[in-house]
Amino acid sequence: MQALIDEFPVIRDAFWLTIRLTLASGFMALVLGTILAAMRVSPLPVLRTIGTAYVNIVRNTPLTLVIVFCGLGLGLVLDVSFSTSLSTNYLWLSIIGLSAYTAAFVCEAIRAGINTVPVGQAEAARAIGLTFMQNLRLIVLPQALRSVVAPLGSILIALIKNTTVAAAIGVGEASLTMKTLFEAHGDAVVPIFFGFAVAFLVLTLPTGLLFTWLSKRLAVIR
Amino acid sequence: MTENGDATPLVVLKDVNKHFGSLHVLRDINLTISRGEVVVVIGPSGSGKSTLCRAINRLETIDGGTITFDGQPLAAEGKALARLRSEVGMVFQSFNLFAHKTILENVTLGPIKVRGVARAEAERRGMELLERVGIGAQASKYPAQLSGGQQQRVAIARALAMDPKMILFDEPTSALDPEMVQEVLDVMVRLASEGMTMVVVTHEMGFARRAADRVVFMADGQIVEENAPDEFFTAPRTDRAKDFLSKILTH
Numbered sequence: 214m215q216a217l218i219d220e221f222p223v224i225r226d227a228f229w230l231t232i233r234l235t236l237a238s239g240f241m242a243l244v245l246g247t248i249l250a251a252m253r254v255s256p257l258p259v260l261r262t263i264g265t266a267y268v269n270i271v272r273n274t275p276l277t278l279v280i281v282f283c284g285l286g287l288g289l290v291l292d293v294s295f296s297t298s299l300s301t302n303y304l305w306l307s308i309i310g311l312s313a314y315t316a317a318f319v320c321e322a323i324r325a326g327i328n329t330v331p332v333g334q335a336e337a338a339r340a341i342g343l344t345f346m347q348n349l350r351l352i353v354l355p356q357a358l359r360s361v362v363a364p365l366g367s368i369l370i371a372l373i374k375n376t377t378v379a380a381a382i383g384v385g386e387a388s389l390t391m392k393t394l395f396e397a398h399g400d401a402v403v404p405i406f407f408g409f410a411v412a413f414l415v416l417t418l419p420t421g422l423l424f425t426w427l428s429k430r431l432a433v434i435r
Numbered sequence: 436m437t438e439n440g441d442a443t444p445l446v447v448l449k450d451v452n453k454h455f456g457s458l459h460v461l462r463d464i465n466l467t468i469s470r471g472e473v474v475v476v477i478g479p480s481g482s483g484k485s486t487l488c489r490a491i492n493r494l495e496t497i498d499g500g501t502i503t504f505d506g507q508p509l510a511a512e513g514k515a516l517a518r519l520r521s522e523v524g525m526v527f528q529s530f531n532l533f534a535h536k537t538i539l540e541n542v543t544l545g546p547i548k549v550r551g552v553a554r555a556e557a558e559r560r561g562m563e564l565l566e567r568v569g570i571g572a573q574a575s576k577y578p579a580q581l582s583g584g585q586q587q588r589v590a591i592a593r594a595l596a597m598d599p600k601m602i603l604f605d606e607p608t609s610a611l612d613p614e615m616v617q618e619v620l621d622v623m624v625r626l627a628s629e630g631m632t633m634v635v636v637t638h639e640m641g642f643a644r645r646a647a648d649r650v651v652f653m654a655d656g657q658i659v660e661e662n663a664p665d666e667f668f669t670a671p672r673t674d675r676a677k678d679f680l681s682k683i684l685t686h
Contacts, residue, residue: 256512333531336494337590341545341597342521344514351548356535433534434579 216401217408220394227390228412234308234376234386235416239369241312246319250357251349253324264320272317276310276378283310284382300385307379315372322364326357331435359431366424370417387412443506445470445601445632446491451500453486460486461497462656468601468634473627475643475664476636478653479679484636487653488605491634492523505600521549524594524602528609530586532578538565538589539574542596549597557596564592568622584615591622601632608639640684644668652676 217224252264271279283306287293295305330353338352358365377388385393391409395402446468453461460483468474476484489495490502493509493516502509504523510516532541542561546552552560565571568588570581578586587607594602604623608616620642627633627646637643643650643664650667652660652675660667660676668684671677 331529331531333527333529334533337525337527337531337533337593339517340492340494340520340523340525340527341593342517342519342549343545344517347548351544352533359535434577435534 214401214404216394216398217404220398220405223390223394224387224408224412227385227387228416230304230384231373231376231386232416234304234311234379234384235369235373237308238311238315238376239372241308242315242319242368242372243365245312245316247323247354247358249316249320250323250327251354253320254327254349256345268317268320271314272321274314276314276375277381279314280307280310280378280381283307283313288382300383303382303384304379307376307382307384311372311375311379315368315375318368318371319365322361322368323354323357325364326359326361327353329360330356356433359433362424362428362431366421366428369424370420373416373420374413443470444468445472445505446634447501447503448487448490449501449503451487451490451497451502453483453490453495453497453499460656461490464500464658466651466658466661468632470600471630471632472648473631473633473635473646474649474651475647476634476651476653477638477640477643477679478659482653483656484653485605488603488634488636491603492520492525494525517549521545521597522600524597524599526587526590526594526602526604526607528606530578530583530590530610532586532589532593534578537575537577538570538581541578541589542593545593545597561592561596564595565589567595568592569618582615583611584618587611587615587619588622591619591626595626601634602626604633604635604637606636606638608637638683640668652679654679 249264249267252260253268255261284303287309288302288306293306294302296302334352334356335348338348343351376386379386380389380392383389387409391405394405398405444467448464448466451461451464452459464487476487478484486495490497491504504519510519533544536544539558539561542564543554543557546557546560547554562571562574565574568591570585570589570592573581573585578589581589607623608619611619616639620639623633623635623642624646635642635647647664649661650664651658652667654675660671660673662672667676668680671680
C-alpha cells in the first residue's frame with residue numbers, strides 16, 4: 214500500500230497518458246470511422262470497395278501487430294516523424310495505430326446505425342433536393358449516430374483498455390508503468406496490481422454509465 | 436389549365452418502361468401533365484401506380500423511354516437531379532418527416548440548405564405554411580408527438596416550403612386512421628383549387644371526383660383508361676375499370 218502512495222505521481226502521470234491516448238485516438242477513430250461508413254454506403258463502387266477492404270483487413274489484424282507496424286513500419290522504416298522527441302514520436306505513432314484499428318469498429322457500428330434509419334428518411338431528404346452528402350450529413354448520420362451511442366460506448370471502453378498495447382512500442386502508459394513499478398517494488402506486486410486494476414475501473418465504469426445515459430437521452434423517437 | 440400563362444406541358448412521360456427483376460411494372464407509359472392540372476392515379480395494388488409517381492422525381496429509375504420535366508429530360512444524378520427534385524414536392528404514404536428534427540425544422544430545412552434562404556425568412560415562411568395546414572401550434576414538437584393526420588399535413592407544408600412546380604402524392608391517406616383522412620384531403624382539395632399541379636396516387640374516390648381534372652386508371656403496369664372523373668366513374672369504358680370500380684364502389 215505504501216508503494217502505491219509513494220509512487221502516486223508516477224501512476225497519476227501514467228493514467229493521464231492513458232486518458233490522452235484514449236481521447237486523441239477516440240476522436241480520430243470517430244472521424245475516420247464515420248468517413249469509412251460513408252464510403253461503405255456511397256453510390257460509388259470504388260469507395261465501397263476501399264471501405265470494405267479497410268475494415269476487413271484492419272479489424273482482423275491483432276492490435277499488437279497494428280501498433281508494432283506503426284512503430285516499426287511507419288516510424289523506423291518509412292521514417293514518419295511527428296517530433297524530435299523520441300517518446301512524443303512513439304506516442305503519436307501509437308495514436309495512429311489505435312485510431313486506425315478502432316476506426317474499423319466505429320465504421321461497423323455506424324453502418325449498423327445507418328441500417329436502423331428508415332429508407333423513407335433518406336427518400337424524403339432526396340425528394341426535397343438534398344445532395345447525397347447533405348443527406349448523409351443532415352439526415353442519415355445524425356439519426357444513425359444517435360442510435361449507436363451505446364455500442365460506441367462499448368468501443369470506447371475497449372479503446373481505454375486497448376491503449377495498454379501501446380506499451381509494445383514503449384509508450385509509458387499505465388500498463389508499462391505498472392510493469393516498471395513491479396520491478397522497483399518486488400514486495401508490493403499485488404497491491405500495485407490491484408491499484409492499477411481499480412484505476413482502470415474508475416475510467417471504464419463511468420464511461421459505460423455515461424454512454425448508457427446518453428443513448429437514452431439521444432434516442433430518436435419514431 | 437394554363438394558370439402560369441405557359442401552354443407547354445409540365446411533365447411528359449413517353450414510352451416509359453420499368454422492370455423489377457422479371458416483373459414488368461411499367462409498360463409503355465405515355466402521360467402528359469399540364470400546368471395546374473390535378474391527375475389522380477388509381478388502380479389495384481401492384482398496378483405500378485406508385486412506381487409511376489416515384490419515377491417522376493426519379494426516386495425510381497426507369498429502364499426505357501423518357502421523362503421530361505418543364506421541358507428538360509430528367510437528369511440522371513448529381514446536382515442537376517437534386518435541383519429537379521427541389522422543384523417537385525413529394526408527399527409519402529408514411530409521411531417520412533425527419534424524426535430528429537422539430538416540425539418547424541422539417542419545413543425550413545429544404546429552403547435553408549437547398550435554396551440558401553436565410554433562417555429567419557425560412558422560419559417566417561415555415562410558420563405561415565404550418566398555420567395554413569393548421570399545425571402552427573405544434574411547431575416546436577417532434578414528428579412522433581403528432582398524430583398521423585397532423586404529420587401528413589406537415590409533410591405537405593414541407594413540400595410547399597420549396598415553392599414546387601408540382602407535388603406528387605403517393606397514397607397520402609393510406610396509412611391514416613379513418614378519422615384523419617378528411618383533414619389531409621381538405622388541405623389537398625384547397626391546394627388543387629389554388630392551381631397547384633398535382634399527381635395523386637390514391638384510393639380516395641371522393642377526392643378524385645371532387646378535385647381531379649383527370650383520372651388515370653392503371654392495371655398490370657399499363658394505363659388502361661384515362662378520362663374526366665365524372666365520365667370515368669359513371670361510364671368506365673374498359674372491362675378492367677368496370678371490374679375495379681364494381682369492387683370498390685359497391686360498399
